Amino acid sequence: MLKDPYVFEFLGLPEDKPILEKDLEKALIVQIENFLLELGRGFMFVGSQQKITLGNKHYYVDLVFYNKILKAYVLIDLKMTNLMPEHFGQMNMYVNYYAAEVSDEGDNPPIGILLCTSKDEIVAEYALGGLSTNIFVSTYVKYIPDKEQLIKQVEYVLNKNKQCDEDTN
Numbered sequence: 001m002l003k004d005p006y007v008f009e010f011l012g013l014p015e016d017k018p019i020l021e022k023d024l025e026k027a028l029i030v031q032i033e034n035f036l037l038e039l040g041r042g043f044m045f046v047g048s049q050q051k052i053t054l055g056n057k058h059y060y061v062d063l064v065f066y067n068k069i070l071k072a073y074v075l076i077d078l079k080m081t082n083l084m085p086e087h088f089g090q091m092n093m094y095v096n097y098y099a100a101e102v103s104d105e106g107d108n109p110p111i112g113i114l115l116c117t118s119k120d121e122i123v124a125e126y127a128l129g130g131l132s133t134n135i136f137v138s139t140y141v142k143y144i145p146d147k148e149q150l151i152k153q154v155e156y157v158l159n160k161n162k163q164c165d166e167d168t169n
Contacts (some may be wrong), residue, residue: 003038003039003040003138004138005136006021006038006039006115007038008024008027008028008038009036010034010038011024011025011027011028011029011031013027015029016045016086018080019080020071021062021078021079021080021081023038023079023151024080025062025063025078027049028063028078029048031046031065036065037039039065039074041069042067042068042069042119043065043066043067043074044065044066044067044068045063046064046065046066046073047063047064048062048064049141050064050161051060052093052094052097054097059090059093059094060109061075061077061094062076062077062078063075063076064076068100070108070111071107071108072103072105072107072108072109072110072134073098073102073110073111074110074111074113075091075094075095075098075110075111075113076112076113076115077091077094077112077113077114078092078115079114079115079116080117081115081117082114082116082118082119082120083116083118083119083120083123083124083137084113084123085123085126086140087114087116087117088114088127088128088135091112091114091135092112092135094110094112095109095110095111095112095134095135098110099147105121109134111134111135111136112134112135112136113135113136113137113138114135114136114137114138115138116137119137119138121141123128123139135157
């Protein structure tokens, strides 16, 4: 249901320059229709920088959507860095808040998506272990990789799948 990676080429961001999280968010909002198409079917935009107040402290969810097919809020937190374990705690808080305070009767539990520049599968596995919330990690790229990079990625996946098949036999 969730893509990995999301391709942000449609934003026209400079490929070789770092960007700020707020600039990525602004570019996505400007291109929200294209971003909704990239996300997939059934997504509706709720808002950006949605404020959550807990214990007199404010937190902000970068992007909030509602998926009418899943009947669930989808919370997206943009990260301009590699995946870090603390990102899961923050997203878990957001998802739990939406489940308790925002979702209506009949809604399914909210879904959290951490969009970061790269992820370590082992970090994700251990950070998500024991969490009962729907949190996923995906990467994004500003541009579709060139032909050589795509070939390397396909070969990597094929070799990984082949190794898994050999391990199970």
